[in-house]
Amino acid sequence: MINFIPLAKPDIGDDEINLVVDTIKSGWLTTGPKVTEFENALSEYLKYDDEIYSLGLNSCTSALFLALLALDVKVGDEVIVPTWTFAATAQVVDWIGAKVVLCDIEEDTLNIDVHKAKKLITDKTKAIIPVHIAGYPCDIQAISDLAKKYNLKVIEDAAHAIGTSYKDKKIGNFSDITCFSFYATKNLAMGEGGAAVSKDKELIEKMRKLSYFGINKEAFKRYEKAGRWYYDIEEIGYKANLDSLHAALGIIQLNKLDKMNKRRRYIASYYRKNLTNKLTFNKDSDEHSHTYHLFPIRLPKNINRDDFIEELKENNIGASVHFIPLHLHTFYKNRSDNNFEVADRVFDTILSIPMCSAMSDEEVEYVVKTINKIVG
Template sequence: MVQKRSAFLPYSLPMIGKDEIQEVIDTLESGWLSKGPKVEAFEKAFAAWTGAKHAIALNSCTAALFLALKAKGIGPGDEVITSAVTFSSTANTIVHTGAVPVFVDIDPLTLNADPKNIEAAVTPRTKAIVPVHFAGQSCDMDEILAIAEKHQLFVLEDAAHAVYTTYKQKMIGSIGDATAFSFYATKNLATGEGGMLTTDDDGLADQIRVLSLHGMSKGAWNRYSSNGSWYYEVETPGYKMNMFDLQAALGLHQLKRIDSMQQRRADIASRYQDAFRHMKGLTIPHVSDDGRHAWHLYVLQIEEQEAGVSRNDLISALKDQYHIGTSVHFIPVPFHPYYQKTYGYKETDFPAAAAYYHRTVSLPLYPSMTDDDVEYVIAAVTDIVKGAD
């Protein structure tokens, strides 16, 4: 039996170092707090890092998804295809444009939208595909891009989990027509709140910059700095969805440390994989050979009949007996009341997503976890599962 801890081990913690803290202090002391030089620097650095021509810093991945769809003119009467297994914001942004979200079932191995299901869901009303790189595992982008080319569809990648993910030696962020990233507090690169939209499309980038800041032709930094001019024009009734310099200050230093943070994530995931690979009733995450997994999440699946314990009982035991935090990613979006009432979706429409959802638990995975923390999680899961034999 493992020695149980009294202190709670959180499911997730951001890794904020002294450099990030000092950068925030320097930004506060600069007198410029809104969108300004730090945002511009972060955009340039992120674009160079992903290999994209443009990077537009925004207040969330949700904003990036929404603005990209709006900029492409997607609205009432249109349909947008996405995965059943994603966070609600992926679908909510589609709804907010006035379009209809069309969910497709996942590949039970990769947990990403199955390209065969995407192809089958295309109708004359389909205008876009939003593939979700779930947990940090890349989608089959060759198949998805081929479908998009065949039907002339816009491909907007949801890379909320995919900072650092690659697909066939290409960084996610440089493949589809546009890519949305998240820098939420739990993400691999964290600015508290925040997101980024990358694209090689000059016109799309220009539209999103304008839409993100009231529809104005220039931002405050370009109006109020020493080289600026007060004059601006409103080109469209836009939104307020820009990033500001305090967030970008964090992002700049998080990006500098991304390699070391990701190496630690990979190390932890590898230890989990080795520990659980041959344990009865447990299914470990699949890692595709054609790309690099970002390990945003470590999703373990529990088969109750074989493991002798249900997913919910495992979560409860980890929390109540071992003081370990976990989560579930995700309740499939079409299982939520709004989407069932509004669009008529049923759980039985998505058998692979349903099977995954009822079995999955996300274990703690973040760079500041110690080796002892990792071994404690492994020992606790092992105790609970083997104790049920």
């Protein structure tokens, strides 16, 4: 029998291991030259026309939180968040003290429904946080038109979308601030890590300061020979800086990201061609470049999702559900009278099956054969 196939596993090789070891030997473990090298490489990777500025952070959650702070979102403001997302997208808004306004999603992509978002705008709405679910881009054009019309800030939650393109431009080129996750299961994996990017250098430098106690930028140099001992706390900040060991992993992972994303796309196309047509898949299109962080499938109504996941497990296949919509969780349940008709409908039948660039052809074929057998 085949070994357990997890939902995702990192695609780490000798190059990552060697650079992490070299970095440990260098004696500089925290934020330093390796982080700068990663940030510069990320900016270069994402750049289409205008310059992009990057800030390495310890998570995407930190990036989202600091983005709200940098854009001056405050107590009393409202922020529109899709209900179909992970806790992080909304909880950062709660931490700021602003109001989370949950929005329903599109049936085919699971991304925010921009028409429904428009109806949620009030004179208190300050920002919108679209999420590119599974690595397929939101309707960025419609979102930026809406933002322009109603003077909203846009923070993209691109936790799933490093390398995704909207038309021919990579995600990271469009909004006020874009936030990426480099969590262990993500397309670019550091274990824990994230980044914020923007075309606005001042915003990124503001976030950099906020990511280290509001201390002026000389702080990171103070242990170097050229650095000074003096530092000044200019405002209240947080501790969210990226360290050199994770950055070292990121440098190598970024070098091979396109290759890893290509492998994900190959696996997705194999799934699409060979899985039974009794299943429904999320939308893909030639217009954009999907990076398949996840591969969600929707079951026919006669199959119970929980039983199906159990049966996959018995057959050594991992599965999970991305996501339980926020409005169904205890904390968010009674906070909205909005209608989540699409999210409610989709949630009952959906699950994610294994998807990662480190899967072998044999594993991919086994997943297809097993699912087709169970669905019948």
